[in-house]
Amino acid sequence: MPFSLLRHGLSSELRVEPDFPPPPPLRDAYDVVIIGGGGHGMATAYYLAKHHGVTRIAVLEKGYLGGGNTARNTAVIRSNYLTPESVKFYIASVNLYRNLSNEFDFNIMYSERGQLTLAHTDGAVRAFRQRAEVNRHLGGRSEMLDRQQIKELVPLLNLDPGHPVLAGLWHIDGATARHDAIAWGYARGAVRRGVEFHPLTEAQDFVVDKNRVVAIKTNRGPIKCGCVVQAVAGSSSILLNKLNIRAPIHTYPLQAMVTQPVKPFLDPLVSSSALHCYVQQTGRGEILIGGGSDPYPLYGTRSTLDLKEGLLAHAIEMFPFLANAKLMRQWSGITDMTPDYSPIMGLSPVDNYYLDAGWGTYGFKATPICGVTMAELVASGGKVPELIQPFSLDRFSRFRQINEMGATAASH
Amino acid sequence: MKIMPCPLNGPRNITEFTYGGEVSAMPDPAACTDAEWANYVFNKSNPAGFVREWWLHNASSYWFIAERDAVTDIILRTYDPSEIFRTRVDFAAPRTTSSQENPA
Numbered sequence: 001m002p003f004s005l006l007r008h009g010l011s012s013e014l015r016v017e018p019d020f021p022p023p024p025p026l027r028d029a030y031d032v033v034i035i036g037g038g039g040h041g042m043a044t045a046y047y048l049a050k051h052h053g054v055t056r057i058a059v060l061e062k063g064y065l066g067g068g069n070t071a072r073n074t075a076v077i078r079s080n081y082l083t084p085e086s087v088k089f090y091i092a093s094v095n096l097y098r099n100l101s102n103e104f105d106f107n108i109m110y111s112e113r114g115q116l117t118l119a120h121t122d123g124a125v126r127a128f129r130q131r132a133e134v135n136r137h138l139g140g141r142s143e144m145l146d147r148q149q150i151k152e153l154v155p156l157l158n159l160d161p162g163h164p165v166l167a168g169l170w171h172i173d174g175a176t177a178r179h180d181a182i183a184w185g186y187a188r189g190a191v192r193r194g195v196e197f198h199p200l201t202e203a204q205d206f207v208v209d210k211n212r213v214v215a216i217k218t219n220r221g222p223i224k225c226g227c228v229v230q231a232v233a234g235s236s237s238i239l240l241n242k243l244n245i246r247a248p249i250h251t252y253p254l255q256a257m258v259t260q261p262v263k264p265f266l267d268p269l270v271s272s273s274a275l276h277c278y279v280q281q282t283g284r285g286e287i288l289i290g291g292g293s294d295p296y297p298l299y300g301t302r303s304t305l306d307l308k309e310g311l312l313a314h315a316i317e318m319f320p321f322l323a324n325a326k327l328m329r330q331w332s333g334i335t336d337m338t339p340d341y342s343p344i345m346g347l348s349p350v351d352n353y354y355l356d357a358g359w360g361t362y363g364f365k366a367t368p369i370c371g372v373t374m375a376e377l378v379a380s381g382g383k384v385p386e387l388i389q390p391f392s393l394d395r396f397s398r399f400r401q402i403n404e405m406g407a408t409a410a411s412h
Numbered sequence: 413m414k415i416m417p418c419p420l421n422g423p424r425n426i427t428e429f430t431y432g433g434e435v436s437a438m439p440d441p442a443a444c445t446d447a448e449w450a451n452y453v454f455n456k457s458n459p460a461g462f463v464r465e466w467w468l469h470n471a472s473s474y475w476f477i478a479e480r481d482a483v484t485d486i487i488l489r490t491y492d493p494s495e496i497f498r499t500r501v502d503f504a505a506p507r508t509t510s511s512q513e514n515p516a
Contacts, residue, residue, distance in 0.1 A: 237458035248454035251482075296431035299460045299483045306413070306427055339454055397450040 019188045023198050029224035030058045030196075032378055033216055035203045035239065036231035037061025038070040039179070040356050040363065042186035043371025044229055044378070045195045051372070052379035055194035056226075059187075060218060062202035066183025069233045072301075072333030073364040074256050074280070074290045075179045076269060078115050079140045080131050080171040081407045085390040086342060087138045089369060092387060094140075094173050096368035104185035108177045109283065113267050115174025116145070116153060118318075120163035120274035127406055128169035141172035156265055161317035163274055174269055176280070182367055205242055212352045213243075227352035227381075229374055234299070234334030236357035245348055247357065248339050248396050252293040253300060254361050255307050255332040259325040261285030266319075273406070275314035279322075287325060289315045293335060293361060303330045335360045340401035341408040345370070345391040346377060346384045354378060355393060362408055414485070416467065419492050420474045432466030434458075435477060435496075441503070462488075 008015070032048060034041045037059045048054040061067075077097050079090035101108045119125045128144060135142035145168040147159055159165045191197055198220075207215040207222070215224045230239050237249050261284055271278030277291045291311040294304070308330070316323045337360040338344060344358035356374050359366070373385045384392065390402055414426040434456055439448045457463075463482045467490070468475050477496065479488040 235460075237456070238460050241457065241459065246451060246455040248456060250456055250458055251460075295427075296465075297458065297463075297482060298485050300485055302485070304414070396454040397447045399446075399450065 019184070020191055020197065024196055026058070026198060026201070026218070026220050026223060027196075029056075029226075031056040031226040032229065033057075033203075033223065033225040033227075034059045034229045034231060035216075036068075036233070037063075037065050037183075037187070037197060037199065038068050038231065038233065039066060039182045039186065039367040040231040040233075040359070040370045040374070041229070042066070042183055042190055042197075043367050044231065044356070044374040045197075045371075046186040046190040046193070047371045047375035048378060049190055049193035049195050051375060054375075054379060057190075057195045058223065059190070059195060059197045060201045060203050060216070061197070061199045064199050065187055065197065066180055069333045069335065069359075069363060070179055070183045070367075072254075072256075072331055073179055073361075074278075074288055075176045075364060076115070076278075076280075077110075077175040077177060077365045078171055078269075079173055079365075080115070080117075080135045080142050080169060081404050082127070082131055082134065083402050083404065084134060084138060085402050086404055086407075087134050087140065089387055089391075090365060091135075091138055091140050091173075092372075093366050093369035094175070096372065097175065097177060097365075100177075100182070100185060100368065104181075104189060106181060106185045106188065108181040108185060110175060110177045111283070112173065112175040113269060115171040115269040115271070116150065117169040117171070118150070118165045118270070118272040118274075119167045119169070120161075120165060120272065122166070124273050125167045128167065131407060132169055135171070143170050143172070144168070145170045153268060154266065154270060156319060156321065157270065158318055158320055161275070165272075170268075176269065176282075179364055182364075186367075186371065203239065208243065208350065211350055213350060225352075227354065227378060229354045229356060229378060231356040231370075231374075233357075233359055233363060234336050236336040240348075240357070243348075243350055243353065245350065245353075245393075247344060247393060249336045249344070249358055250297045251299055251334050252296075252337050253298050253302070253332045254290075254293045254335045255303050255311075255330065256288065256290040257303075257308065257311075257330040258282065258286035258288050258328055259322065260328045262287065262325065270318065272314070272318060275317060277311055277314035277318065279315055279318055286328065287315075287319075287322060293337060294332075299334055301332045301334060303332055337361070339396075341404040342402035343391050344393050345373070345388045346393070347382060348393060351382070354382075358391075360408070362404075416478070416487060417490050418469050418474070419476050419490050421469055421472060424469070428470055430468045430470055432468050432475065435464045435466060438501075458482075
């Protein structure tokens, strides 16, 4: 990379290499069809091609590359969950993220700034101690901070809002990355290895024979498939309903917003479990503010004044001077929430149909490990990797949920 | 501000209400299998379109049913649950039928 930069710098001509060839015509049949061209779908295709040598892959995307929740999340990467099953999984993801820029030869702007979560009650302090211990035990870096340490870390934070801050969970591995770059990096790597990416191609229906999906009907005609991976986030239920697969997924909008840019003042990502609000400063200086999902399900990406008023009131409690900042942008994405705030990954009741769903508000941080494990699952013909066994769809009928509500709902 | 037309209290701000989940048929808790019960408790249709849902008006503790379009967020109709739930469920008494007499 540095040498090519030098070479281009000294050359009088700029060599332009397109990252993607134009999409090829749709073939009749593929070994693997991945529905959803976001981070998860492209990562699965990438690792299938790279680790397992599978290349007769089509990634179908009804819009454009990474235009769904990959582009709408707030780009938080962390592993400080509560249950050992989740923590193991997310630590593996964080470890993959650290090396992605080198792997892609494309800067994902990985920035390990640490994440601070504030506790305002004794109960939250106890839960945070547990999360810190579980995280450390499994190889993450987390510790508890007292008020003085928090003050030193984030001098502008108001430690005495309505409910005073008692302690903080300091997750040193907390990071951000440029979310678009993740989709682009995986897509480029996959396409260079022979994967076909088909934008503006919608999976509309399935042809099922002997409990296997044998073909997919798309708006560009039918294609035969060896197996199918669904990675469509907020639209998960729409596809599942076509196959009559029942799942505990509800689609809720999740809203976020940024202020006008200001001078750098906030290095770590700061969230509050009681105020249901998280605040971080982007590389461009904008203050990014996010919180919990909308109060009722909806397949729409509209923003509401109600949610903004509530969320911003809490953000101002944390950082009072933000009251003078102007909001610059707002957006929302539709998230496929599960009752235990853990994903649904692995096998489905249909034999060759694999699920990467239920990603709710926490899908971005899991993108690399989802790709690795889903690729392993597909390449082995349905042998579920140990890391994702706890996230199976049938955990609900066995009453073996992975409860991550406290570690997810408010602090992403 | 979004308005919810409450069958009891009239049109009110939707922030006064709590969403209570899809209306779905309850299997007989005494007779159904664990899988059937889990299906009732956890699984959702979650359609992108017409949904029939429970809503609660917080201040008056009044539960009612709303029919809504889950894509456009237009509330089509709201009504008292007695319109579709006509029999009373006695949870204490053991029952033999496998499903409750309600629609949806």
